[in-house]
Amino acid sequence: MAIASLLMCWACSTNDPAQQATTQSPGGVASPPVSGANTVQVTVKEMAFQLSQSTIPAGDVEFVVTNEGRLAHEMEVIKTDLPIEKLPLTNSDRLDTQKAGKKIGEIGEDELKSGTTKTLKVNLTPGKYLIVCNLPGHFQAGMRSILTVAQNK
């Protein structure tokens, strides 16, 4: 008799609708990320970057980068004041990142093979940032985008 009532209690508590309800946020809305970072979705293709937004507020930024292309690519984030057409090239078919500006972060070619998603977290101050793939020829072929980081109000 004692065992039977224990089992009943156990079955009763695990099916308690009030307990299950506490694991969901109200209205079924996903809770915001704990980090509070802004997220920029980046889609990588031959030969371009697509950013989910071209202007973001300053602070912590999380780039979620998906390579939908067939080739491996990389993504470098470089703070620069130069317009794209004034950016210096090396004689080996790449952007001269040293002269272009200051490198903030990078996802390497080995980490961004076809079909892969990688995350890069950086802290960005207001200014212009170049998103670039610097495999030989890829910059010239169009793998370059500008992200503007705005002053926070």
Ligand SMILES: [Cu+2]
């Ligand atoms: Cu590339």
